[in-house]
Amino acid sequence: MAESVLVNRTRFVSSLKNELVPQLNKLSEETRVPKSRLLDEAIEDLLKKYEKKNG
Incomplete structure (x- = not known):
C-alpha cells in the first residue's frame, strides 16, 4: 500500500x-x-508563550 503524500503538513x-x-x-x-x-x-500557543519569555 502506498503512503499518502502530505502537501501542507509534515508527519x-x-x-x-x-x-x-x-x-x-x-x-x-x-x-x-x-x-x-x-x-x-x-x-x-506554546510557541507564543515561550517567544514572550525569550523575546
Whole structure:
C-alpha cells in the first residue's frame, strides 16, 4: 500500500501521557475539529508563550 503524500503538513511521531489521549479524543469529537488541527493550535500557543519569555 502506498503512503499518502502530505502537501501542507509534515508527519512526525510523538507520544502523550495516557490520561491526555481520551481527553483529546473527546475534545475532537465534541468540537468536530480534527486532532491534528487541535495539536497545531496547542503548539502555536506554546510557541507564543515561550517567544514572550525569550523575546
